[in-house]
Structures are given as structure tokens and as C-alpha cells.
Amino acid sequence: MQRTDEAAYREYVTVRMEVLRRTAYLLCHNWHTADDLVGATLAKLYDKWRRAQQADNVDAYVRAMLVNVWLDERRRPWRREVSTEWLPDVADVAPPPPGENADLLALVRALPPKRRAVLVLRFYLDHSVEETAEMMGISTGTVKSQTARGLETLRAAISNVSGVQ
């Protein structure tokens, strides 16, 4: 990668780090794992930076990478075999307090992985049905059905929440 590309990569990563971490946390519900996922995604992004810049929507490209890294990680048991005496220097994080929001996270966590990803892309990152389908490599019909089933699950916790049709 050329130094000018590295500068653009650095700027993009710095600006988008927060939303990527929060998105990863919604997917996996663990900050250590979320940071691993984001780190893996950004490492891949470094390799594919030029291709990413040519995408119509760089954010969608990167978010698709993140979702796929997460789904891929779940399919590969060897990724969980890494064990060392070293522990990452990350502060412990208290779980969210009980209540509606905690219930929301618990319900999201209970969803099957792909359904969870669809809901996160659709309702946290505001991607359209078409964008979500393209990002996940599935049909728009599947996105709609996964969305409907996911929302059905969440409805109990979000009955008072705006923006859910």
C-alpha cells in the first residue's frame, strides 16, 4: 500500500472505529471479542483498501466484511484454540443495568447469527433491504423474512420503541 493510501486508511479507520466496535458488540455481546472482530476486519481492510475505495459505498463494504468475519469466526473452531498466558490490556466492562435496554440485548443475543446480523444491519446501521441482501450475499426475500422473524422476537422488548414497523 502506498503511503498516501495508508494515510487515507488511517483516517477512515480512526473515524469509523467507534461505530465498528459498537456494531461488533451488538453481534457478539462481548467487548474482547468485538475488538478482535474489528481488529480482524481492519486487518483485512488494509489488504483490500484499494478495492474498498472503489466500492460504491465504502461503509457498506467494510460492514459486510465485519459481519462476514464474525460469521466466519463462528464457523471455525480453531480460531478459539489460541491460548496464551497474555491477557489483553482492556478494562473490565460492567454489564448493562437491568431494564428495557438490557432485555433488548438479551433478545438480540438469543437470535440465530444471520438473523441477528440482518437486524443489526437494518436497524442499527440503517441499511436498506437491498443493501443488506447484497452485503450478506442473500436474497431480498430472505432479508425480509429474517427481519420479520427477528422483529417478532424483539417486539416484546421494543413495544415502546419508535421506528420499528
Next chain:
Amino acid sequence: MKTEFDAAIGVPPPSPIDVDRLIVRGRRRALLRRVVVAGAGGGVAAVAAGVAVAVQLGGGAAGRPAVVADKPSVAAASPSGATPKSEPAHPRSVLPTFDSTPTPAAQARATETRLTQALKDVVDAKAPGYTFAATEDGPAFKVKYLYHARTESNRGFDSYYGAANLAGPTGFGNLAINVGRTGPLWSHTGECRADQPECTWTTDPDGARVLRQVIRENGIVDNYVIVERPDGNTILIVAANQGGQLDTGSGRQADPVLTIDQLVAIAKDPRLYV
């Protein structure tokens, strides 16, 4: 609904992801896995992580004598019976008229399997007392065949790549190795640049040309070795003081997990060949 999600997520802990280290690891990965790139009529390119080492494609002007690529392969005498893939000999000043093609799949798979076991055995013999763990590239030392496809300006080339995270007497760190046949499609520039003080090229008594280099960048230290063996194999091997590209933390200890001398010993082991 985004508002409710954000409220549920709460305040994230400080990010442990260091962008500078991501970039350093990305450069290293580029060096190890895609190494190279020279135009068909041009010189060598591909300098990553500040290393003046590259795989050279297509016989460009390298400033170094031609590599004779059709040396007998140790594979020819190997009990494994693997058929070596060789390139025709030609001086660098004369562009070859052929294009590299991928090694046949069955042959590549057989070599992957053999090298996967050989790599574990050799590292265990030359650096005893370490445990091997998976990396972002797969299980420990699971060797993969890499074919870098021909592009408009570059000829294709191939090599075999494996990596593991080692933990043992000297600490923890990533070890990555790339094995290929020396030739017009896989060789090095043979130079250390003026801005690389910890870099030497030597020709050892056994005839091997060896690069020994220490790369220090942003707290990450790599011991970096290339051995061009008389038997026609060129091996690139790197040990770090942390766990590879996806390990975005600082170095676990001051020095890489294996020494330069250990890396040279591993790279010279005749069990590692293609």
C-alpha cells in the same frame, strides 16, 4: 431503534486497537504473503515494512547476477516422490517467453501436507520447548499453497506459506515462513539499503546466501531472514515479538520469539523444500 441499541450498548471501554500497529502488521503481511511485484520489463518493486527484499518477477533488472532456476531439486530425490516444479534457466537480462502456471492441485496438496508436518518437526528440533497455536491464517503451521496470479504487468509465481504463534522459553510471538523455488519468479534483490542498519547479506560456507535483518517499527520487532539455498529453495522466515497481524497490542517482550540464528537454522533444514 438505533437510539435504543446505543443505549443498550452503553459506554464502550477504551479501544485496544492501535491503528499504527494495524498498519505495521499489514505491511508485514503484504511482505510475507504477496511479497512482491515487478513489472515484466521493469525492476523489482515490493518493498514492505522498509525491507529491500522482494520476490522478483519476470527477470527485470535486479542489479544482481542471474539466478539459475533449473538446479536439481531435492524433491527429485525425496522419498515422498513429489515432482518438483522447475522453471527454465535464463539470464535475468533475457525475458522468459513463458507464463508461470499454478502447480497442479494434487501436487500442491501433497506438498502442503508434507510441509505442514515438516515445519512442525523442524521448528521443534531447532527451537525446542515451544508450543504452537493457531493464527489468523489457520491452524498452527497449516501450510497453504499460494499462487499469485499473472496480471497485466506481472507474471504469476507461487510459494508455500505457513504460520503459528509460538509460546515458550523466550516468550510469545508469531512465526511465519514462506518456501519457494529460487528462480526468476521467486528470488530477492540481494541488497540492504542504507536506511536499514540491522541488515546484512552473507554467503555462508555451505553456499547459502543469507539475509539477516531486524525490523523495528512502532514497538513491534521482527527478526527477518531469507535463505537462498544451494539446493534451489529460497525460504523467507520471520519471527515477531507479538502475535501477527491481528494482534494489535504492543510487543509481548523486547525481542522476537526466535533468534536470527534459530531462523537461519530452520530455513537451512533440508526437510523444508519444494
